[in-house]
Amino acid sequence: MKTLYTRQIYIGAVGDIKNLEIHFAEMAKQGWMIDKIGIITHRYRAVEPSAKRFIVDLLPQITAFDYPENEDAQDYRRICEELGWTFVTANQQLHIFCADEGVAEPIPIHTDNKIQAQIYLSMCRKYELFSLIFLMFMLGFMMFFNLSYTGMEMFLSNILTFLLIGGVFFLVACLWHLCFVICWYRQTKKSAKFDLPLPIVNYRLSKIRRKVFVASTLIMLVCCIVGISAEILVGMPIRFLLIVILPLVAGLGVGLWLRKQIAAKRRSRKANIALTITAIAVSQVIVLSVLIFGVLQSIPNQDMSVSIGNRPVLTLASIGISQEPERTSSLIRGSIAVPIHYSYWEMNRQGNVSTEIYRPINTLIARGLYNRFVREKIERRSFLAELRDISDEIGFLTADEARFWGVDEGIISANIDIESPEPVLYFGGRIELILLNSNTVLRLSIFGEGIETETIAQAVRSLTSD
Numbered sequence: 001m002k003t004l005y006t007r008q009i010y011i012g013a014v015g016d017i018k019n020l021e022i023h024f025a026e027m028a029k030q031g032w033m034i035d036k037i038g039i040i041t042h043r044y045r046a047v048e049p050s051a052k053r054f055i056v057d058l059l060p061q062i063t064a065f066d067y068p069e070n071e072d073a074q075d076y077r078r079i080c081e082e083l084g085w086t087f088v089t090a091n092q093q094l095h096i097f098c099a100d101e102g103v104a105e106p107i108p109i110h111t112d113n114k115i116q117a118q119i120y121l122s123m124c125r126k127y128e129l130f131s132l133i134f135l136m137f138m139l140g141f142m143m144f145f146n147l148s149y150t151g152m153e154m155f156l157s158n159i160l161t162f163l164l165i166g167g168v169f170f171l172v173a174c175l176w177h178l179c180f181v182i183c184w185y186r187q188t189k190k191s192a193k194f195d196l197p198l199p200i201v202n203y204r205l206s207k208i209r210r211k212v213f214v215a216s217t218l219i220m221l222v223c224c225i226v227g228i229s230a231e232i233l234v235g236m237p238i239r240f241l242l243i244v245i246l247p248l249v250a251g252l253g254v255g256l257w258l259r260k261q262i263a264a265k266r267r268s269r270k271a272n273i274a275l276t277i278t279a280i281a282v283s284q285v286i287v288l289s290v291l292i293f294g295v296l297q298s299i300p301n302q303d304m305s306v307s308i309g310n311r312p313v314l315t316l317a318s319i320g321i322s323q324e325p326e327r328t329s330s331l332i333r334g335s336i337a338v339p340i341h342y343s344y345w346e347m348n349r350q351g352n353v354s355t356e357i358y359r360p361i362n363t364l365i366a367r368g369l370y371n372r373f374v375r376e377k378i379e380r381r382s383f384l385a386e387l388r389d390i391s392d393e394i395g396f397l398t399a400d401e402a403r404f405w406g407v408d409e410g411i412i413s414a415n416i417d418i419e420s421p422e423p424v425l426y427f428g429g430r431i432e433l434i435l436l437n438s439n440t441v442l443r444l445s446i447f448g449e450g451i452e453t454e455t456i457a458q459a460v461r462s463l464t465s466d
Helices: 014-029 071-082 113-156 158-194 203-233 238-264 269-301 363-388 399-405 453-465
Strands: 005-009 032-037 041-046 052-058 086-091 094-100 327-333 340-348 351-359 393-396 409-414 429-437 440-448
Touching (some): 014 032, 014 052, 014 113, 014 158, 014 203, 032 094, 052 113, 071 086, 113 363, 158 203, 351 363, 363 409, 363 429, 399 409, 399 453
Antiparallel strands (some): 032 041, 052 094, 429 440
């Protein structure tokens, strides 16, 4: 008869280990015996329902670079079996033993509370406390960096938008998990100091916390997949995504391969460390070579122009330049927060025009993007003025001027006097506009000679009226 198995996702802390004893006993009563424990999953084998006692313990002598079936592990299991416990399964340091209820009670594996507490404290410091603090720091730093540096422009990228959504869930769950670990660590230090049993962790609350952590991890993973898929659908070249995806996939693959190699063959700890360093170095060289080759191959084909369709844009013809454009470029993008996002550029020897239009799903994001662009423009102008002694003036449009351009508000930067009786662009003259009209943001640039401002304004009004 074929053996039936079931699996459960499990992500817990060192402090949750003793609660596994309760969980395994409950599963055994339901007819599922723990059969194998993995990194994030537990496999159970279908058996006759039975009442059993479990002991889940740690063997700190085994590290990630040790063969898991070495002499230390064999001696430890033999000692536990002599005490009346039956070995079930193990994963590196974690060992599981069981005994039938209703028979002679086995001798406890640990009789010294201080030694047991010191073992758990050591495992928490080595494999959990630092990694959780580092993870929280890096995740918080990345989110703060994206929000402070990218700002509202983050919503132009599906990847960054979905990472923010998933990151919020994961950060909250991770913070709860970290707070538990710190509190448990402090209580366990008291147990080690005063020779007390390990602190009891509330089983139900522990179960809720672990489920929240698993759910937040899955949400983060789904958000990453959805964000990447959305970027591909809106036209981002896959070679750009490979810059992010390839190192992650390579790192995961190398990690799984190393774990299998260490578990499959008996080697010394130094040999496994050397194998790990060599494998990581070789994989990084291969990944770097592939990325460099991909970038070099893409250089001759960097033109990402696509048809702009019937989307409203400024053209040379719309500002009075009849000569056909010599070069054009367009890029159509979109995201869940800013579904309409495209740019278009035309040029010839008489001038050039560029159009960038953003239409988010609500006015709040539009206002954020507009403020971001305005601040960026002012800061850039100040920097260039100091660097090159440029005297372009930036002015915020008054209510009358905003109506003249057909928008709610905006700023204008020009090296002509637009208030003169007949303002026109002289050779090398330029007008740049950042405009906000309802939930649409426009970034426009006109460069040329002999172009009347009224003609430019009429072309801009045609954009806002569409």
